Amino acid sequence: MTAVGRIVACLVVATALAVPAVAVRAADVQLAPKIHHRMSRYVDAKYGFSFWYPAALRIAATAADDAASFPGGVVVETLQVRPAGGISLYVVSSPQGTITDEPNGHAAPIPQTKYSYDVASQRWMVTYPEGTDGGGGALGPADVSKTTIGGLPMLPNGARFDTTIIPLSTTQFVVVQDGGGSEFTNELARTIAAEGARVEAVALSAALRAEALGYEGQLQITISPATLCLLQSSSPCKK
Secondary structure, X not given: OOHHHHHHHHOOOEEOOOXXXXXXXXXXXXXXXXXXXXXXXXXXXXXXXXXXXXXXXXXXXXXEEEOOOOOOOEEEEEEEEEOOOOEEEEEEEOXXXXXXXXXXXXXXXXXXXXXXXXXXXXXXXXXXXXXXXXXXXXXXXXXXXXXXXXXXXXXXXXXXXXXXXXXXXXXXEEEEEOOOOOOOHXXXXXXXXXXXXXXXXXXXXXXXXXXXXXXXXXXXXXXXXXXXXXXXXXXXXXX
């Protein structure tokens, strides 16, 4: 078997829709030998972004019109990663360029985190409408040091469970969130890229490896060893 064949045998990358948002081929993506889970790429052509997820799962997309979940914006689409993990991706439209991670009147003591884009300084700003544990709530520059493989900011927040706010533009966001039962929510969030973005093969490989490891941890918690073996291996499993 050729070197390319061995790589493809290790990781068969399936593309959900044929939109070239990353500048790598399946043969360029290498995972460690112990990572056997196939990963697929989902492309949301309507809202112009993509992400990677375990191929054993499925994506359910539904239109929405929800102005309550993330104040300042309206959820226009929900993508659910099923069945494991309980991860949801919310596409949020905000013509004013603002989004808040928790609805008004949510359960204490979690403080709200509000982001807004300042056109003059061309940067994301953050404030805390309900204050913080230290009492401060002044507007200040947001932490944009952590990014996805596509270079999009992963904005930190205080929402319950695992939640990441990712601006696709100054008026459109993707919020990746779970209900407390996922081991790979943040890793999936890191694979988000805008349509047409260039993604380095090394960065993609590392992100997919991290997500596969998280998914494997999820499986070890929720399913039997026999089923885990079937998902991981193409060879017969011991009974």
